[in-house]
Amino acid sequence: MDAGRATGWTHPLEETMKALLRALAAATVVAAFGANAQTITLHGASQFNDDHAFTKAMVKFEELVKKYYGKPINFVLHKNSELGLEKQYFEYMAQGKAVDYAIVSPAHMSTFSKAAPFIDAPFLFRDLAHWNKVLDADLLKPVADEVAAKADVMLIGYAGGGTRNIFSNKPASNMAELKGLKVRVQGAPIWSRTFAAAGMAPTVIAYNEVYNAIQNGVMQAGENEAAGVEQMKFFEVGPNLIMTQHAITIRPLCFSGKTFKKLPADLQAAIVKAGKEAGAYGRQIESGEDSAKLDAMEKAGKLKKINFTDRAAMKKAVDPVMAAYAKEVDAEAIYNKINALQ
16 A cells, blocks of 8 residues: 555645546536526416416417527426416415416405406406407506505416306397396396396306206396306306307416516516517407307307397496496596596
């Protein structure tokens, strides 16, 4: 054995090699860590499968972010309620954990903004064209600003587009024929108030009881989007689809403010731009699918679409109720701007 080694002596060349290896190892760790830091992974969530308009809109969002950012970035979209429901998604985004982006109903934002559910209220829009103009003009910005400030969740785009009509066991094409119609409505008070103002007799019952209630004569009608009418087979008990177009859904594409603040500026810009475009894409898909489903059901003889001739008169009857509601939830300025938009 070498005497030098026995006493712990190390040849200067060997010491230099060890130092070089340690430096290379350290450099490799830093490089790997740096690479991971640059290849950001963002997580999205959807309650639905690949075929749903919301999921399609989020996939489009991912594609657009990649296009506009132009650098490596990873997306993981958790589908089929893998991470819970929309209410949880919003909470996760507010906390900056688990979910970075998702499409969420405005109802889940009411804790942070009294006006948020208002944007999804009935009789707010004249028609689909008016609805699109409102969203393109960014008239809902005050709600988005309040949600961003109080929940730290950004509303970066607006999807939705399902149009709600009345399915009934009797035909009706005007206000006079709708008078006294026993119709099931959603639980939020504004629904009962507006339908009563339009001359109907609204009642709140559980969604899964609607079919039997109409079948047994307790109710005459209900209201829903095409997908709901198809899924629950409401056409079997209410084959007359009265095209009131009384509500058009808005579903904001949201992004966690806490996540956003940690991202580089060029990625932030890509997310904002992609969000607006992906929302518009989602609206186009859902409104198109809505019409296609109705046409298919009518063609199959399952229901009959009835043109409603008093849509303007109905909105006029309901407007005072909506104005009072807007005042209650601090959405008066938004409501006035929506009504003024031609």
